[in-house]
Amino acid sequence: MNYLIQIKAFYDRLEVEPLKSSEIALWYALMSINNKTAWSKTFTVASSVLCQKSGIKEANFYKARNLLQQKGYIEWKSRTGNQAAIYHLPKLYNQVPTNSVDSHIDSWGDSSIDTSIDSSRALNKLNETKQKDEDDGAVTRSEVIDKWTTLWGFPNGIARPEIDEWFEKLSPDIIDFAIQIAGEHNVQARGALKYLRAVIEGWQQRKITTLEQAEKAAEEHDQRIANSQHSYSKPARAKETLPDWAQRDSDQPKAPAKKLGAEQQEKINARIARLQQNGKTEQEDTP
Structure with missing residues (x-):
């Protein structure tokens, strides 16, 4: 089976x-x-596991499974008790039954051989590319899907077609780096596709085609965000303080006014009256 x-x-x-x-x-x-x-x-897997990985409810699972079998996308057999069902995925690309000794078992006991020349050429080319990527230590598509699955679970039927479109336009290491950025920013599963779509579309608009260019773009973006936050931050207000002499005067509590006795108040009143009388006399004597 060739995955791609x-x-x-x-x-x-x-x-x-x-x-x-x-x-x-x-x-x-x-x-x-x-x-x-x-x-x-053939392989076995529990229905609960398939529901979790596909993101569909159990009520819809059995109907979806039966329809896939009816249309020839999968084959499955139940087992007794609570044992997990047995599954088989037939090839969907061209096959012609043959009795050649070079044939291989590709179904549940049926002999077949892939006679599509285009498929064979594509298969050889893809295998050569995959082998070269593995030798060079490059990121593979399966590793990208595994990273997505680790962060947010297996990509559902909405996310996976879009991921495949990214693979047609960008190398796996760039998509892997985009997923890494989303993970570092703690993007949740419900917003992962939207976040990555924005990142990748931004790179495509800037004609970014290599991992080095993507890393540089991400670094520049982080720097712009840091500068923006710095420029909009409010400067610390200096605390205004009074001079020492003013602080000493202001800090000292005012002494309460003393209440005068009757005798003292009478003397003061008499003195004020004399001063007023003297002032009046001076005004009269003035020519």
């Missing part, structure tokens, strides 16, 4: 025979699990 050719064939069939989002999500969940089993012809 299988996905391309899946979308080719969707153009002719559309599926609901729950059915697409379930098929992708089964593909992911089958990939981890190294493309075993």
Whole structure:
């Protein structure tokens, strides 16, 4: 089974025979699990696990599974008791049955061989590219999906088609870096697709095609945010203080006014009366 050719064939069939989002999500969940089993012809997985990975409710799960089988996207068999069902994912790209000794088992006991020349060429090219990426230590598509799954769970039927579109335009290491940025900013699952869409569309508008360019763009963005926050921060207001002499005077409590006795008040009143009389006499004597 070639993962990329299988996905391309899946979308080719969707153009002719559309599926609901729950059915697409379930098929992708089964593909992911089958990939981890190294493309075993059959594998078992619990229904609860598939519901969790596909993000669909149990009430919709059984209907989606039956429809996928009816349309030839999957094959499954139940087992006795509470044992997990057995699944098989048939190839969706071109196959012609043959009795050649070079044939291989590709279904549940059915012999078949891929006779599509275009598929064979594409398969060889993709395998060569994958081997080169592994030798160079480059990020692979499966590693990108694994990182997404680690942060937010397996991508659902809405997110996965958009991720595949990103893979057609950008290298996996750039998409992996975008997911890393979202993880560092603690983006939650419900906002992951929207956040990454904004990041990747911004890079595409700036004609960014390499990881080095993406890293530089992210560094410049962080620097602009830091500068913006610094320029808008309010300066600390200096605390105004009074001179020492003013503080001493202001800090000293005022002495309460003393209340005069009757005798003292009478003397003061008499003195004021004399002063007023003297002042009046001086005014009269003045020519």
